Amino acid sequence: MTKGELTKWVIKPAVFLALLLPAAWLVRDTLTGNLTANPIEDITHRTGRWGLTILLGTLAITPLMKLSGWSQLIRLRRMIGLFAFFYVCLHFATYIVLDQFFSFVDMAADVVKRPYITVGFTSFVLLVPLAVTSTKGMVKRLGGRNWSRLHKLVYVAAAGGFFHFLWLVKADTRDPILYGIALVLLLSSRLLIPRVQARRAAVSRSASNPL
Amino acid sequence: MLIRHPSDIKASEITDESMYWNRRQFLGAAAGAAALAAVGPIGPLLGGAGKDDELTPYDAVTGYNNFYEFGTGKEDPARNAHTLRTRPWTVAVEGAVMKPKVFDIDEIIAAHPPEERVYRLRCVEAWSMVIPWLGFPLADFLKQVEPTSKAKFVQFETLYDVEQMPGQRRNVLPWPYVEGLRMDEAMHPLTLLATGLYGKELPNQNGAPLRLIVPWKYGFKSIKSIVKIRLVETQPMTTWNVSNPREYGFYSNVNPEVDHPRWSQNRERRIGKLFKQKTLMFNGYGDQVASLYSGMDLQKYF
Numbered sequence: 001m002t003k004g005e006l007t008k009w010v011i012k013p014a015v016f017l018a019l020l021l022p023a024a025w026l027v028r029d030t031l032t033g034n035l036t037a038n039p040i041e042d043i044t045h046r047t048g049r050w051g052l053t054i055l056l057g058t059l060a061i062t063p064l065m066k067l068s069g070w071s072q073l074i075r076l077r078r079m080i081g082l083f084a085f086f087y088v089c090l091h092f093a094t095y096i097v098l099d100q101f102f103s104f105v106d107m108a109a110d111v112v113k114r115p116y117i118t119v120g121f122t123s124f125v126l127l128v129p130l131a132v133t134s135t136k137g138m139v140k141r142l143g144g145r146n147w148s149r150l151h152k153l154v155y156v157a158a159a160g161g162f163f164h165f166l167w168l169v170k171a172d173t174r175d176p177i178l179y180g181i182a183l184v185l186l187l188s189s190r191l192l193i194p195r196v197q198a199r200r201a202a203v204s205r206s207a208s209n210p211l
Numbered sequence: 212m213l214i215r216h217p218s219d220i221k222a223s224e225i226t227d228e229s230m231y232w233n234r235r236q237f238l239g240a241a242a243g244a245a246a247l248a249a250v251g252p253i254g255p256l257l258g259g260a261g262k263d264d265e266l267t268p269y270d271a272v273t274g275y276n277n278f279y280e281f282g283t284g285k286e287d288p289a290r291n292a293h294t295l296r297t298r299p300w301t302v303a304v305e306g307a308v309m310k311p312k313v314f315d316i317d318e319i320i321a322a323h324p325p326e327e328r329v330y331r332l333r334c335v336e337a338w339s340m341v342i343p344w345l346g347f348p349l350a351d352f353l354k355q356v357e358p359t360s361k362a363k364f365v366q367f368e369t370l371y372d373v374e375q376m377p378g379q380r381r382n383v384l385p386w387p388y389v390e391g392l393r394m395d396e397a398m399h400p401l402t403l404l405a406t407g408l409y410g411k412e413l414p415n416q417n418g419a420p421l422r423l424i425v426p427w428k429y430g431f432k433s434i435k436s437i438v439k440i441r442l443v444e445t446q447p448m449t450t451w452n453v454s455n456p457r458e459y460g461f462y463s464n465v466n467p468e469v470d471h472p473r474w475s476q477n478r479e480r481r482i483g484k485l486f487k488q489k490t491l492m493f494n495g496y497g498d499q500v501a502s503l504y505s506g507m508d509l510q511k512y513f
Binding site for chain 2: 098
């Protein structure tokens with residue numbers, strides 16, 4: 001089996017199933033009555049957390065690829081990104097349907113008046129064009145350069161997700177701060193890793209040309 | 212209805228929940244003095260709860276708690292509070308009183324037979340419950356230590372012991388947890404010291420062995436596992452106010468008109484109900500407590 005085949009037939013399906021697990025747990029706990037006494041809050045928190053976690057997972061693909069040199073990883077990125085969007089959609093739908101029950105007046109007030117909802121909503125809106133343009137056809141239509149420029153929005157969405165979480169908690173900021181640290185590491189890796197690679201390349205070039 | 216040590220209550224003496232409900236229905240149906248006399252000292256449902264206020268199930272009341280001394284998750288207290296030792300337990304009453312004293316918890320309970328009060332509890336996080344507490348008016352307790360004319364406020368303090376309360380290892384809040392009331396609030400007949408709920412001894416996660424209940428204020432005012440009560444002349448510090456003064460005031464009366472800076476207080480989710488409901492001014496106890504705040508700007512003194 002080639003590396004490409006391994007990714008396509010083994011790794012990708014395994015990651016797909018793994019990313020379905022949180023949804024499966026949610027369904028199981030809902031059906032067996034194992035949510036908290038405030039089930040709507042529980043569903044909202046779980047889907048939100050998974051959305052943000054998996055979104056950070058997509059940001060980890062590029063640095064992992066550069067560090068490991070395993071280029072096949074890129075084949076997982078779109079799927080992971082769409083899973084992040086899937087959980088964010090569940091999170092948003094829970095808010096609209098279960099939490100607010102289509103009370104648009106209250107929701108509009110929330111978006112305008114509550115900073116944590118403003119940034120959360122903004123992040124959701126930013127993810128929509130990314131999901132829509134995730135197909136191969138759209139990459140072609142936009143052109144690779146425009147497409148990558150557009151998809152830089154994922155950084156803004158992830159940062160928004162972090163602030164959405166941070167501004168929601170009452171006193172215990174430990175968990176959102178852990179997400180914040182992960183986000184900063186992932187973003188700074190983009191600045192650091194190319195330099196490391198360039199230096200490595202320079203070193204190996206000079207080593208192979210001993211003049 | 213004396214609540215005793217768990218060790219000397221026989222299993223047969225504990226009213227199970229179905230019996231408890233039967234008794235409530237019986238009380239509702241009979242509603243006569245004879246019936247009340249027959250079942251013992253059940254207090255009047257002072258302030259009480261309305262006809263739409265179904266009791267929140269016991270499992271929710273004891274399984275979904277904010278008690279950061281045992282962790283910040285809602286289910287952490289039920290999981291972790293077994294480390295709290297509620298006997299022996301003393302409550303020191305000091306400050307502006309004629310008769311300062313360190314009370315033993317069993318002495319307190321023996322001197323103040325618990326009555327039942329069904330109260331709404333509104334959390335600052337916009338959820339609520341209806342809970343049948345067992346307790347006695349704080350006023351009755353304070354009168355026996357004879358507050359002096361300098362007693363203008365009451366400060367309460369929770370146990371501080373990282374061995375028993377592992378959540379105190381993290382500085383999520385400044386420990387120990389402290390709360391306070393104005394003297395007239397403390398002496399109000401609705402204000403309780405609770406020792407039980409649902410006809411049983413207070414579970415640890417609900418603030419055993421002694422906690423405050425102030426039903427017209429957000430839940431965090433109702434301090435749990437009290438070890439010290441101090442009567443003071445000036446407004447005392449309160450934990451959430453110190454932690455975030457912009458978001459949590461000293462008064463913290465339930466008020467749908469004054470939003471939390473980060474979320475609306477206009478509606479609440481009653482635990483066990485699907486749809487949110489309107490939050491009532493003073494949590495629906497305005498008839499009895501609004502006069503305490505007449506002339507005060509409640510936007511300012513939130």
